[in-house]
Amino acid sequence: MAMEEAREAVGDYDLGWHDPEHSTIRFDSGLSEEVVRKISAIKNEPSWMTEIRVKAYHHFVNRPMPGFGDREALEGIKFDEVCYYLRSSDATEKDWDDVPDDIRNTFDRLGIPEAEQKWLSGVTAQYESEAVYHSIREDLEAQGVIFLDMDSGLREYPELVKEYFCSVIPYQDNKFSALNTAVWSGGSFIYVPKGIKVEMPVQAYFRINAKNMGQFERTLIIADEGSSIHYVEGCTAPTYSTDSLHSAVVELIALDGAHIRYSTIQNWSANVYNLVTKRGIAHEDASIEWIDGNIGSKLTMKYPSVILKGEGSHAEVISIAYAGKGQHQDAGAKVHHLASNTTSKILSKSISKDGGRGSYRGMVTVSPKAENCKLNVVCDALILDDESQTDTYPTMEVANASARCEHEASVSKVSDDQVFYLMSRGHSEEEALAMIVNGFFEPFTRELPMEYAVELNKLMALEMEGSIG
Amino acid sequence: MSDNQPVLSIKDLHVGIEGNEILHGINLDIARGEIHAIMGRNGSGKTTAASTIMGHPDYEISSGKISLDGEDLLELEAWERARKGVFLSFQYPQAVPGLQVGHFLRKSVASIRGEDSAKGPVFREALKSAMEEVSIPRSFLSRYVNDGFSGGEKKRFEILQLMLLKPKLAILDETDSGLDIDGIRVVSRGINAAIRGSDSGALIITHYSRILEHVKPDYVHVLIEGKIVKSGGPELALELEERGYEWLESGNNGGE
Ligand SMILES: Nc1ncnc2c1ncn2[C@@H]1O[C@H](COP(=O)(O)OP(=O)(O)O)[C@@H](O)[C@H]1O
C-alpha cells in the first residue's frame, strides 16, 4: 500500500492529491441495464428519460469501438472495473460552508470559491457523479437566466430538457455518446432568455476523487435569440495507478443571433481516459466558439463541432493540446456549413514532448446549397524532442464551388539557437522552453479570461521543469 | 579583484565544432571601459568566438581559458554568464512567436538585474528613454520577439536589450551588417549610450570599418582563419579598409 501511494505521489502533476473517499451511495463496479435503471430510479426521473437511457445502453453495448484515434489504448479500457455512480454528498449546496469539509477543502485548494468571488457569474462544482455546490448571481436569476446542474434542470424544466436533450448529439452518434446518455449524471443546464447578455463567465469545475471512477456529466446550453453567454469549465483528478474514465456530452444551441463561447481547460491526471463529444448548432447569424485546452489525461479523443445551420452563422474552434509522457491527445475540430454566408475558423496547436503524441483530426464540410462560405483552417505542431510524435488528419469536403477555403499546416521543432538566444538573456533552459511553449500557445491563451491565462502559463512552465537531460 | 584586472580575459583558446578546430589559440584582454574591435572576413571564426564567450553548448573547447573579472566562465551555462554580466548582440537574432517584446524585456531585466529594476516607474522610464535612443516605437512592445522584424529592426532591438541589461561585457556580432547609413548611426548612438562613460568592456565584431567611425575602438584585432594575426589602434581599421585582408594572410606577411 505504501509503495502504491508513493508511486501515485510521483510526477510533477501537483493537482494529483486525493481525499479519503466518501460516499452516501456507491455502486459496485461494472455496467448493466440494471445499473442504468438504478441511476434513473435514484434520480426519480420521468420515464422518457429512463427509456432513452436504456436504449442508449444497448446501443453502447453493441457499438464497436471507434475505428480511428488510439485503438490500442481504447481496447485497454476496462469497462467492468469502472464505478458508474458515486454520490459523495446528498445535497447540492448553495453555501460553501455546507459542503462537506474534505470536498470544500479540495475546491479551496483549486481556487474555485476565490474565483467565484472575483470574476464569475455563477459556479457549479461537481465531485464524482453529482454537483456538490451550485450558485448563480441573483441579478442574473432575476433576468430569467437558468443555470442549474443538469439533474435539477431535468426536475425543474422537464419540457425544455425533453425538447433539446439528444437533439444535437443523438445517443447513436458514437459509442461514448451512447455510454454517456445511458449513465449521465451531473453537468450543467443553462438557458439564457432572449436578448440577455451575461457579461461575466459562468464556470463549472469537475473533480474526480475516487479510484476507477467514471464521470459522465451531461451539459445542455440553450442561448435564446440575441443572447450571449461564456461558459468556462475546468477539471482535474488524483493520480492513481489504475485508470479512470471521463466521458461527457455537451450540446449547445445558439438560436438566431445568439453567441455562445465555451472554454475548457482540461487537466486530468495521466490515468484518465477522456472521451468527450461536444457539438453545437448555430442558427441564423448565431456564433459558437469552442476554446478548448487539453493539457492532461492519458488519452483524449475530442473534436468540438459546430453545425452552421442558419444563414450568416459563424463557428470558431481554437484548441491546444499538450502531449507529455504517456499521453495521447487526439483532438481537433469539425464544422459543417449547411447554410449560405457562413464562416468558420479553426486554429489548432499541439505540443508533444517526452514521447507524447499529439494528433489533429479535423473535418470541414460545405453542403451543395451553401453559397459563399468562408473556411480557414490552421494547424501547427511543435515537437520538443525526437521521441515525440505528431500527426494530422485534415479533411475538407467542399460541395459548393463558391466557398473560399484556406488551409495551412506546420510542424516545427524547438531549435537550439532559439533556446540559446533566450538563455543569453538570463533565462535557464527550462525557462527558455517555457517561454517558447507559452508563446506557441499564445493565440489560444489570449482568448481566455486573464486568470485562466496566467494559470495556464504557470502550468506549462511546470511541465518544462525537470525536463532537461 | 584588483583595479587593473581585465573585464574579459581569454587565454590560448582553442575551439572546434563537430570535430573541426576553428579557433586556434586566441588571446585577448579587455580592460574596464575599453572598446575592442575584431575584424575578419566571413568564415574567419568571429561568430564562433562570440558564441563561445556567451556559452553556446555546440562549440567544443579543447583548451584555453575565458574569465570575466577574474572568474572562470567555462563551467557556467549561458544564462549564468548572462547574469554575471556577459551580453551578446546576435548576428542572427532568433524569433520567438507569441512571446511579447514588452513581457520578454521585463523578464530579462528581472533575471539579469533583479526584480527591482524590472518594476514600476524605474523600468518604465529606462525603457522609454532606451526606445527613443534607438528609434523604436511603443507599438513594438506588443509585437512578438524578432517575429517578422526587418533586418534593421532586429539589430535595433538587440541594442535596446543591451541598453536595458547594462552588461559588464558587451559583445556585438556584426550589428552593422545589413544596415544602411542611418541604421548604423542609430545603433551606434545606442551602443555609445550603453557603454561610453561606464566601465563596461565592449567587443565589436565586424568586417567593415564603417561602424568603427561611430563607435571609436581603443584596439583593433584582425582575425584570419581562427587566429589573431595583428593588433593595433583605430588606424588599423582604416588600413584594412584601404588594403583589404590579403596582405595579412599567411605567406603574405611581407608588409610587416
Ligand atoms: N554550427 C556549425 N557547424 C559546422 N561548421 C560551422 C558551424 N558554425 C561555424 N562553422 C564553421 O566555422 C567557421 C567559422 O564560422 P563563423 O565563426 O561563423 O565565422 P564568421 O562569423 O567569422 O563569419 C566557418 O568555416 C564555418 O563554416
Ligand SMILES: [Mg+2]
Ligand atoms: Mg559571423
